Amino acid sequence: HLSTSVLHTPLLAQNSMELSQWQDGRQALQPAAELHDYQRVQRFCMSASATLALLLAARGIVSQVFDTGELNPEPLSVSPTPSTRLETPVALPWPAPVVSSAPSQVQALHQLPLVQGCRNCCSEDDRNAPCLDVESCAAAGPAKGHYAMALSHWGRPSEGMLGSIKSMRAAADLLGQTDLIMVMLKSDAESMTPRIEKLFQKWGIKLHTVDWDVPPDMKHHPKTDWCGHQDLIRLHVLGLEGYDAVAYFDGDCEFQGDITPMMRCAASGKFLSTSGGMGEALNVGFFATRPDRRLVQAAVFFARENAYDHDTGWGGAGWAPNGGYYVGGECGQGFFYTxxxxxxxxxxxAxxxxxxxESFQSAQLDRCIWNYQTDSSCVEDLDCRHVRVxxxxxxxxxxxxxxxxxxxxxxxxKLLLQQYASRPPPSEQELRWAKEGHLLKHSAGLCLRPVEEGETTLMLLSCAFPPEDNFRIVPQGSKTEFVLLKQNGKCAHSEGDEDPEMMPKEPKVAFPVSCEMAAAKFRKLPSKAVPGGFLLRHETGSCIHPYEGQEDPRPNTDLILHSDCNQDRKALTFIEDA
Incomplete structure (x- = not known):
C-alpha cells in the first residue's frame, strides 16, 4: 500500500527474502552464531535495522502526502543503528493515519498587477504574435462565473498526482463557484485506494471517468514509447459542459496568484494556452476555454483523418512557427497546436x-506569467512575485x-534572515543610529541598504531585517533643507563623485562616505503621485531612480541617479516610515 520507490530498493528486496526465511529474529540468529558465522549475523542485524528505518521513513513520507497533499522539501534523515536487533517481523500494512476532516489552511494568492513576462513567446498559426491582453479579454467574460479546474491521470493512481493540490484549492476558492475535477480512465479509477478516495474527499475533487485515452481509430497510435496516452486523455476536459470556462493544469502547476482574469477570458469563448519552456509552440500542461463537446468531436475527427510524420508534422501541416520538430510534437503538444x-x-x-x-478563436498567453516554465524567453527584470501559475x-x-x-x-x-540573526547583537551606538530620523522606503514598500556587508552600492530589498541595517532619512541639521541617507553613522552618495569628470552618466547610489561630505547631501521634492511622498534629488541635480524606472521594482533592484526628476512619477517616489 506504499506507493513510493523507497520500497523497491535492493536492500528491501534482500531483507524480504531473509525475513521470509527467518520468521523470528532470535531463532534465526542463534543457528548462525553456533556456526560462528559472525559476519552473517552482523550483516543481517545491520540490514534488518536499516530496513525498519527505511520503512518507517517511507511511512512518514506517505502519511505526509496523505495529510497535506504535498511533499515537504526537507530531506528525511535515516540513520540505522548497527547494534539494533530485529526482534519480530514488521507487520504490514500499517493502520491508516488519522485524516483531518478539513483541508489545512491554504496559501494566500497574490493579486499584483499583470506585467509583461516574456518576449516573443506567443504564436498564431505559422508566425509569432503578441500575447493576448488578458485583462481586456476578461472584460468580455462573466463577472461571477461557474468554473472548473481539471487535472488528469493516466495509469495506476497514486498520491503523487495531487502534488500542488493545496494551491489549486486556494485558486478555486478565490475564484468561487469552482469545481476541481480529475479525469481518468474507468479502468484506472477502479484501482483507486481508500487513501486516495479520502484525499479526493478532503480536497473536494470530483472524479470524471472516461472510456478512452487515445481518440478512437486514431491514425497515429504507436504501441510503445509514446506520450499520447497521458496527453490526449486531456481532450475530455474540453467537453465538460455546464461551466462558463474550464482550465486544465498539470499536477505540478503551483498557483501563486489569482487566475480569475484568465478564467473570465476563457469564458468569452477563446481557446487559451501558452508556449513551452523548451521551444515548443504549445505546452499541453495548461489550456483553458469555454467547454463544448464539439471540440472533442473535432479532435476525434482530426485524429482519425491525419497521420503524423517527424518531418512534416500532423497532416502535413509542418512545424511553423518553429523551424522543425519540438519536444512532444508527436504527442499532445503538436496535436493541440496544429x-x-x-x-x-x-x-x-476537423x-x-x-x-x-468560422467561429473558433484561439490565442496564447504570456508564458512567464500564466504557465512559468524556466526563465527561457522571460524578460531579464521579471519580478517573480508577479508569476500567477x-x-x-x-x-x-x-x-x-x-x-x-x-x-x-x-x-x-529564511536562510538569509538566519544569516542576519546569527550576527553579533548591535552595539548601543548602532541602536542609537537606528533611531535617527525615519525609516526610508520606496513607494512600493522596499527598503534601502547594501545587499551584503562590504557592498558599496545600494539596492531595494525587503524591510524584514534588523532595523540597524535599513537606511534612515535624517535632516542634516535644523537650519538646512538637506537630508542624509544614513546607516550606522555613514551616508550614501553618488558613485564616482570623487572625480566628477569620471562620473558615469547614470551613477549608482553608493555607500559609504562621511556624512560631512557635500556628496552626501540630498533634497526632498514633494511627489504629486503619492500623498506625503517625495523625490530625492542629489546635490548634482539628479534624482534617485529604481533601475529602469520601475513603479513596482523587485528586490535586488539597483538604485541609480538620473536627470529625470518628474514629480508626477510614482516610480521616483519615496516615503518615510516611523
Whole structure:
C-alpha cells in the first residue's frame, strides 16, 4: 500500500527474502552464531535495522502526502543503528493515519498587477504574435462565473498526482463557484485506494471517468514509447459542459496568484494556452476555454483523418512557427497546436465537421506569467512575485534569474534572515543610529541598504531585517533643507563623485562616505503621485531612480541617479516610515 520507490530498493528486496526465511529474529540468529558465522549475523542485524528505518521513513513520507497533499522539501534523515536487533517481523500494512476532516489552511494568492513576462513567446498559426491582453479579454467574460479546474491521470493512481493540490484549492476558492475535477480512465479509477478516495474527499475533487485515452481509430497510435496516452486523455476536459470556462493544469502547476482574469477570458469563448519552456509552440500542461463537446468531436475527427510524420508534422501541416520538430510534437503538444492554432487543411476540415471553423478563436498567453516554465524567453527584470501559475522547474536551481516554487523562495528568504540573526547583537551606538530620523522606503514598500556587508552600492530589498541595517532619512541639521541617507553613522552618495569628470552618466547610489561630505547631501521634492511622498534629488541635480524606472521594482533592484526628476512619477517616489 506504499506507493513510493523507497520500497523497491535492493536492500528491501534482500531483507524480504531473509525475513521470509527467518520468521523470528532470535531463532534465526542463534543457528548462525553456533556456526560462528559472525559476519552473517552482523550483516543481517545491520540490514534488518536499516530496513525498519527505511520503512518507517517511507511511512512518514506517505502519511505526509496523505495529510497535506504535498511533499515537504526537507530531506528525511535515516540513520540505522548497527547494534539494533530485529526482534519480530514488521507487520504490514500499517493502520491508516488519522485524516483531518478539513483541508489545512491554504496559501494566500497574490493579486499584483499583470506585467509583461516574456518576449516573443506567443504564436498564431505559422508566425509569432503578441500575447493576448488578458485583462481586456476578461472584460468580455462573466463577472461571477461557474468554473472548473481539471487535472488528469493516466495509469495506476497514486498520491503523487495531487502534488500542488493545496494551491489549486486556494485558486478555486478565490475564484468561487469552482469545481476541481480529475479525469481518468474507468479502468484506472477502479484501482483507486481508500487513501486516495479520502484525499479526493478532503480536497473536494470530483472524479470524471472516461472510456478512452487515445481518440478512437486514431491514425497515429504507436504501441510503445509514446506520450499520447497521458496527453490526449486531456481532450475530455474540453467537453465538460455546464461551466462558463474550464482550465486544465498539470499536477505540478503551483498557483501563486489569482487566475480569475484568465478564467473570465476563457469564458468569452477563446481557446487559451501558452508556449513551452523548451521551444515548443504549445505546452499541453495548461489550456483553458469555454467547454463544448464539439471540440472533442473535432479532435476525434482530426485524429482519425491525419497521420503524423517527424518531418512534416500532423497532416502535413509542418512545424511553423518553429523551424522543425519540438519536444512532444508527436504527442499532445503538436496535436493541440496544429488542430487549434494552425490554419491548415486538416484543422479546417476537423473544425468544419462540427460547425466551428468560422467561429473558433484561439490565442496564447504570456508564458512567464500564466504557465512559468524556466526563465527561457522571460524578460531579464521579471519580478517573480508577479508569476500567477508556476509549472517548471520543480526543483530548486539556485539561479538568480530563475523563479522557483514558493517553498524554495521562502526557504532562501529564511536562510538569509538566519544569516542576519546569527550576527553579533548591535552595539548601543548602532541602536542609537537606528533611531535617527525615519525609516526610508520606496513607494512600493522596499527598503534601502547594501545587499551584503562590504557592498558599496545600494539596492531595494525587503524591510524584514534588523532595523540597524535599513537606511534612515535624517535632516542634516535644523537650519538646512538637506537630508542624509544614513546607516550606522555613514551616508550614501553618488558613485564616482570623487572625480566628477569620471562620473558615469547614470551613477549608482553608493555607500559609504562621511556624512560631512557635500556628496552626501540630498533634497526632498514633494511627489504629486503619492500623498506625503517625495523625490530625492542629489546635490548634482539628479534624482534617485529604481533601475529602469520601475513603479513596482523587485528586490535586488539597483538604485541609480538620473536627470529625470518628474514629480508626477510614482516610480521616483519615496516615503518615510516611523
Amino acid at each position: 488542430l487549434f492554432y494552425r490554419k491548415s487543411e486538416g484543422s479546417r476540415r 473544425l468544419q465537421s462540427v460547425g466551428l471553423w 508556476h509549472h517548471k522547474p520543480t526543483r530548486e536551481r539556485g539561479s538568480e534569474r530563475e523563479c522557483d516554487k514558493l517553498k524554495f523562495r521562502k526557504r532562501r528568504e
